[in-house]
Every structure is written in structure tokens, then in C-alpha cells.
Amino acid sequence: MTAEATMIELDAILFDTFGTLVDWRTSLIADLSRFGGERGIAVDWAAFVDAWRGAYAPSMDRVRRRDEPWKTLDALHRDSFDDLARKFGFNASLDENDRGWCVDRWHRLRPWPDTVAGLARLRVRWIVGTLSNGNVRLLADLARSAALPMDVLFSAELFRHYKRDSEVYLGAIELLATTPDRVMLCAAHNDDLAAAKSHGMRTAFVARPTEYGPNQSTDLTAGDRVDIAVRDLRELADRMDA
Amino acid sequence: MTAEATMIELDAILFDTFGTLVDWRTSLIADLSRFGGERGIAVDWAAFVDAWRGAYAPSMDRVRRRDEPWKTLDALHRDSFDDLARKFGFNASLDENDRGWCVDRWHRLRPWPDTVAGLARLRVRWIVGTLSNGNVRLLADLARSAALPMDVLFSAELFRHYKRDSEVYLGAIELLATTPDRVMLCAAHNDDLAAAKSHGMRTAFVARPTEYGPNQSTDLTAGDRVDIAVRDLRELADRMDA
CATH class of the missing domain: 1.10.150.240 (Putative phosphatase; domain 2)
Incomplete structure (x- = not known):
């Protein structure tokens, strides 16, 4: 078992969606x-x-x-x-x-090449879900059309607040009936991860260096407060020993 | 195409869960x-x-x-x-x-023998979800352990109202961003279906004559206001031409 997996006892891994799972x-x-x-x-x-x-x-x-x-x-x-x-x-x-x-x-929208395989591996062991600003119907259609393996769709719409408002992170944790340290957010955006971290969640940065096109200059590397930084979701599954 | 399928243009089929999908x-x-x-x-x-x-x-x-x-x-x-x-x-x-x-x-809880196969067939064509009094974590664990093919988990917890309160039915329809006549509720309980019908939803009765044991005396047959009555979810998929 890797250092990461022994360090972290998780109930769920939630994923930012636009940019993190799909190449909008x-x-x-x-x-x-x-x-x-x-x-x-x-x-x-x-x-x-x-x-x-x-x-x-x-x-x-x-x-x-x-x-x-x-x-x-x-x-x-x-x-x-x-x-x-x-x-x-x-x-x-x-x-x-x-x-x-x-x-x-x-x-x-189409998923990144590693998305479906990575989610499928992680889902064997943990509850896998979205934590997205997309509304529920948008996420449901997207998960179907991109064949995203998902257990739950947590949406800003459920809380009538958009990330980075705390209601979204804390609302999902309440619906999971658990504590923040047992939920990991995976995102390609350091400000989303910083918000999650400020509420006590675990954090995984996944690099999506072409999300904004060939000249992207932001979020090329992880901020210094993330728990795990990976190149893609296959590497996240490897590192989490899933 | 069957009469039912041509009659009904649906976005989603939602399922009562305890008794309807699983044999508690x-x-x-x-x-x-x-x-x-x-x-x-x-x-x-x-x-x-x-x-x-x-x-x-x-x-x-x-x-x-x-x-x-x-x-x-x-x-x-x-x-x-x-x-x-x-x-x-x-x-x-x-x-x-x-x-x-x-x-x-x-x-x-374990699913009825027809549940997983029936849901999988219906899910090819429609959004498939729960409409349950179970809380979100309960439904997520149950869908995982029973391997229920599901796109969305609509729970009383999201609306802080229990069925048969109207907030649950209308809340799910709002999150689906559609109209009541484009959503079908499938349940083994006539009072749940009557509530759904009163809000303009489509209704499917599935018989679960041993849900309450060998001496069950209620909900053995469909009430007179359901759109479709079936023996199990395989028959529902057949009748819906899924």
C-alpha cells in the first residue's frame, strides 16, 4: 500500500467536473x-x-x-x-x-482520455461523485453521454450556492454523513482545492495544462497545500492504490 | 414500438426504492x-x-x-x-x-431478482434514478452494494420533506429541468403513485406481493389510475420497448 493510501481513510472522492473530468x-x-x-x-x-x-x-x-x-x-x-x-x-x-x-x-462534453478508466478504478473502493457548479440535469446528461462512472452528483444547484462558497463543500459533506477529512476533492484548479482544504477536506490536484488551450498560464502545477498532485486520473488511482 | 412507448415521451424514470427495488x-x-x-x-x-x-x-x-x-x-x-x-x-x-x-x-439490502437487469435496460434510453425517503448516503451505499444502475439519486433529504409530501415529487422534477408528464415514477405502493399522479407524473406499478411477507394483503394489484402495471422490471422494460 502506498504512503498516500495508508495516510488517508476516505469515504468518498469528489471531482470538479468542467476542466477536471471533461475537456470543455x-x-x-x-x-x-x-x-x-x-x-x-x-x-x-x-x-x-x-x-x-x-x-x-x-x-x-x-x-x-x-x-x-x-x-x-x-x-x-x-x-x-x-x-x-x-x-x-x-x-x-x-x-x-x-x-x-x-x-x-x-x-x-467529452472526457479527457484518462477520466473514465481512472474513475472506474477509484469507484471500486470509494464513493465517487461530482462536486460541480453544473446543475443536476446538466451533470446527469454529461455523466451519461461521457459514460462517467459516478455514484452521486453533488451540484451547486442542491445548495443554491456556487463554488467557492463554503455551502457547496459543507453541503456535500453533510449529505455524505461524514467528516471533511474523509472526503477528497480532486480538481485541476488550485483555488477550488484551497477552498476545500480550508474546510478540512483532502485534496488532489490533477494537471490539465491545455484546459484553456495551448497558451494556458494558470494552474499548470499544484499549489503547496494539496495532499496529492498527479498528471491524470490513472496516476491518481495508482497513487491511491485503487 | 409498443403502445406505451409511443404514448409516453419521457426524460426520466424514477424508482421508489425500499420494497420496489430492494427486498428489505x-x-x-x-x-x-x-x-x-x-x-x-x-x-x-x-x-x-x-x-x-x-x-x-x-x-x-x-x-x-x-x-x-x-x-x-x-x-x-x-x-x-x-x-x-x-x-x-x-x-x-x-x-x-x-x-x-x-x-x-x-x-x-439485496435487490429483487429482476431489479438490476430491468434498470440496466431502461437506463439505455432514459435517465434512471431513485425517488426515495432514504437519505443520500444510505442510497449511495445501497446503490453501490446492490449494483443498481443509477444516474441520479433523488432523496427526501434534498428537500427536507418525506413522501408523500409534494415537495419531494416537485423538487425532483425541478432538478430534472423538465415537466411532470416527462417523468415516470415506478413504485410498488399505490399511495406513492397516486401522489405522483396528482402532480401530473406518469406512473408504473410493479407488483411486489411478498414485500411484507407471505401474508401481505395490500398493494397486491395496481390502483386504477396507473399508466402501466407490471409483474417486475423486466416486464416494464419490455412494455416500454427499452
Whole structure:
């Protein structure tokens, strides 16, 4: 048994989802480029997708500060899609079905190559779940379409708070009927892990150095307070002796 | 395609769990009889289990009426276990570990013979989930130990209301981001199905005529307002053309 496995008595390993388990950027660029090609909409889809993801944190922050009432991530994605379709000049080319289809692409993202195999191995021994800002239906569709082995879907929607609000981390621990030190968060984002650590959770950093594209400059390496840092989920399973 | 399948455009099929998916009575009698044998505790374990399940509805009703604050099903099971251990005269033979082990038997119940195969077939086409009074951790452990194919675990705990309160049915529909007529409840209990129907959900009755033992006299046949009545979940999959 490895040092990590003996050190940690866990009930569950929870995973941030967008970026950590699924490659939203490559998936969305591929789907929207195909869509644009079929419709004759010529825009820089990589720039569009980056702008769409860029709207994510500010839109959640408005909800977190209670400047806006609770909205699901699907609703935030729809709002920012409509804004950006206007900015990128193709809003008039779309009908309601098109908009729904585009926003639904977030429900059909592809996993990283190691995700499914890594989760399957870890799930043999521990409860495996999401800890995500995605709403429940989004996560359910995503887990089905990407064939993610999952026992539970913990969503910001259950708590009506978005990460990094403490309610999300503490809410999941309460639903697991356990203590923070028996739950590990695995994420590709150091600020998410720092929040989990501040509540007493265990933390695993997984490197996703191309999540934001070839020029990514953040979250390339683990912060100094994570318990385990790995290249991918196969290595996490190896290190956890799963 | 069958008449049922063309009639119903569904997003999800949700399942009552205790009695509908798992055979709590046989499982608990087997586990507790073995436990009693090892400890030299001679009681009528079938009578004990029936009394334990008998305490379930009144204990939930106290929470539903708000005579008691919110308690999880695990906590209600623990309270009634302690009461009944006194009544059955073996309370003094138990330590804290024993009590925890006994209450944890609800997390390890065995599925009916058709459950896993039926769920797996239905899950190919629809989102499959629980709609149960069990708390989230109980359902997660149960789904793992019984190998229930599940996408989502909807629990009374998420809504802090027990079935048959409307909050449970409507809460699950909201989290599925859909309308009641696109969600089917499958249950072995007509009152649960009647509540679902009153909110506009689709309903499937599955017969579990020995859930309460060989002398069961209730819920032997479907009420007249269910959409589909089946003998088991294989027949449900057949009839739904899954």
C-alpha cells in the first residue's frame, strides 16, 4: 500500500467536473465549428468558446453576491450565449432551437482520455461523485453521454450556492454523513482545492495544462497545500492504490 | 414500438426504492438472524424486522407534521431500533458498534431478482434514478452494494420533506429541468403513485406481493389510475420497448 493510501481513510472522492473530468474547450470548439459550417456562420469559434467560458466566473459571481436571484448554470450559459452571439454578429442567424442546441453542448462534453478508466478504478473502493457548479440535469446528461462512472452528483444547484462558497463543500459533506477529512476533492484548479482544504477536506490536484488551450498560464502545477498532485486520473488511482 | 412507448415521451424514470427495488424484509431477517446467532440473542427476527419497518411511517409522519425537526431516515431507523431492542429484550446485549452495524443493514439490502437487469435496460434510453425517503448516503451505499444502475439519486433529504409530501415529487422534477408528464415514477405502493399522479407524473406499478411477507394483503394489484402495471422490471422494460 502506498504512503498516500495508508495516510488517508476516505469515504468518498469528489471531482470538479468542467476542466477536471471533461475537456470543455476542445469539445465546444468542435461542435460549434461543425454547427457554424453547416449554417454558413463564419466566426472564430475558438475565440467564441473562450469568451463563453470567460463569462462563467463573472456570471456566477453576480449570483454569489446575490446581485441576481439563483440561476442554474444552464441559465447562465444561455444568457452569456445570447450576449456573445450578438457581439460575434450571428445572433440573427439563430432560432430558438439553435440556441437550445448550442447551450446543450455543455451536456455532451467529452472526457479527457484518462477520466473514465481512472474513475472506474477509484469507484471500486470509494464513493465517487461530482462536486460541480453544473446543475443536476446538466451533470446527469454529461455523466451519461461521457459514460462517467459516478455514484452521486453533488451540484451547486442542491445548495443554491456556487463554488467557492463554503455551502457547496459543507453541503456535500453533510449529505455524505461524514467528516471533511474523509472526503477528497480532486480538481485541476488550485483555488477550488484551497477552498476545500480550508474546510478540512483532502485534496488532489490533477494537471490539465491545455484546459484553456495551448497558451494556458494558470494552474499548470499544484499549489503547496494539496495532499496529492498527479498528471491524470490513472496516476491518481495508482497513487491511491485503487 | 409498443403502445406505451409511443404514448409516453419521457426524460426520466424514477424508482421508489425500499420494497420496489430492494427486498428489505428478507435481507434484514437474514442479516439480523445471523447477527443474533453469533451473539446468542434469541428473538423472533421476522417479528423484529416487521416491527422495525412498522415504525417507519409513524416516525416520518412526526417529521412531516413538524412535531420533530428534520431527521434523516438513518436517524429514524436508529431511534426505532433502540426502542425495539428494549421492547424485544436484547438492548443490554449491544454496544455502540453493534447498533451502528444493525442500522447500517439498510445500506446493504439485496435487490429483487429482476431489479438490476430491468434498470440496466431502461437506463439505455432514459435517465434512471431513485425517488426515495432514504437519505443520500444510505442510497449511495445501497446503490453501490446492490449494483443498481443509477444516474441520479433523488432523496427526501434534498428537500427536507418525506413522501408523500409534494415537495419531494416537485423538487425532483425541478432538478430534472423538465415537466411532470416527462417523468415516470415506478413504485410498488399505490399511495406513492397516486401522489405522483396528482402532480401530473406518469406512473408504473410493479407488483411486489411478498414485500411484507407471505401474508401481505395490500398493494397486491395496481390502483386504477396507473399508466402501466407490471409483474417486475423486466416486464416494464419490455412494455416500454427499452
